Amino acid sequence: MAVVLHVPAADWRAHQRRVQASTPGLVPVAKGNGYGFGLARLAAEAQALGVDTLAVGTGAEVAHVRDAFAGRIVVLQPWRAGEPGAEDLLGDERIIHTVSRVEDLAHLSASDHRPTVLLELLTSMRRHGLAVSELQSVRKVLADSHVDVAGWTVHLPMPAATGSNADEAERLAKSGLAVRQAPVWFSHLTTDDYDRLRATLFIETRLRVGTELWLGGSVRRHTTATVLDVHPVKRGEKVGYWQRSLPADGHIVVVAGGTAHGVALEAPTAATTARQRVISVVNGSAEALGLARSPFTIAGKKRWFVEPPHMQSSMVFVPGSKGIPAIGDQVPVELRLTTATVDEVVLAD
Numbered sequence: 001m002a003v004v005l006h007v008p009a010a011d012w013r014a015h016q017r018r019v020q021a022s023t024p025g026l027v028p029v030a031k032g033n034g035y036g037f038g039l040a041r042l043a044a045e046a047q048a049l050g051v052d053t054l055a056v057g058t059g060a061e062v063a064h065v066r067d068a069f070a071g072r073i074v075v076l077q078p079w080r081a082g083e084p085g086a087e088d089l090l091g092d093e094r095i096i097h098t099v100s101r102v103e104d105l106a107h108l109s110a111s112d113h114r115p116t117v118l119l120e121l122l123t124s125m126r127r128h129g130l131a132v133s134e135l136q137s138v139r140k141v142l143a144d145s146h147v148d149v150a151g152w153t154v155h156l157p158m159p160a161a162t163g164s165n166a167d168e169a170e171r172l173a174k175s176g177l178a179v180r181q182a183p184v185w186f187s188h189l190t191t192d193d194y195d196r197l198r199a200t201l202f203i204e205t206r207l208r209v210g211t212e213l214w215l216g217g218s219v220r221r222h223t224t225a226t227v228l229d230v231h232p233v234k235r236g237e238k239v240g241y242w243q244r245s246l247p248a249d250g251h252i253v254v255v256a257g258g259t260a261h262g263v264a265l266e267a268p269t270a271a272t273t274a275r276q277r278v279i280s281v282v283n284g285s286a287e288a289l290g291l292a293r294s295p296f297t298i299a300g301k302k303r304w305f306v307e308p309p310h311m312q313s314s315m316v317f318v319p320g321s322k323g324i325p326a327i328g329d330q331v332p333v334e335l336r337l338t339t340a341t342v343d344e345v346v347l348a349d
């Protein structure tokens, strides 16, 4: 056991079901680090939900979900002619390819594989997509094409940044629908905006959801790290790669969890003003040395890193001798799950 994500399975799945019930046409998104759970785990959850389609981030991620999920797999990153592996993906009939440039659509149109595509429209995100001004060219390419159009896709900014994305979503969807009647897929719409669009577009809609589906709700997840070693130390003793001297008598606790797990060195909340620093020195506190707070909680407190986290473990300092954990104990560690890689996921009730 090392860094472990504990998930109350029944609560987690009940939350997923609630999101599914309020999102007709839900397409779960499993990409990157799998939102902390891993891609294969999310593929299995999506399979259990009974959805017909799962979205992954890149072509390389298809292999991670393919065995656990039986339906169709959308690759969110646009397909690009000439990219390594791009042609190989066309041989997989379960994949739906996102297309964001006229030249790529033309390339796919000539493919013997008759690929299924989603036509991405450029939004105020300005990330990928066909501009409305290019839609006449799209119409021409589609007129003589063997691609199977699964729909239009509209990837919007965060609703929190815009207030509402409904107007932009409707305008773009209608521009696409004027060229080809096909389902419209969205990302980042509020439930209200999505409901409104479904009522006005008169066409099948899909909504891709990652963070809210896997990490939302009030599911009481927590992460723990195994204590790997404990060493008593004296004030002024030097420790670690960087041989920093310690501000007080206490213990070095070596815990599982390092940069490979996404354990980051946060900016020191250390005393910034000279006066605060003097106070810290007088109190013998770690701030005086510019130590940074770690995400590990030991004896009820977030403890200080002795030095930046190592690849797979971290050294933290616990002053004094109270509440020192034993080797093998699990201590709480706070991880941001969109950037963390845990060693094990434990589903329990």
Ligand SMILES: *Cc1c(COP(=O)(O)O)cnc(C)c1O
Pocket: 029, 031, 076, 155, 186, 187, 188, 208, 209, 210, 211, 212
């Ligand atoms: C990542 C991604 C999503 C899911 O985003 P969340 O904020 O995790 O729900 C949806 N659509 C696209 C195109 C994405 O790249």
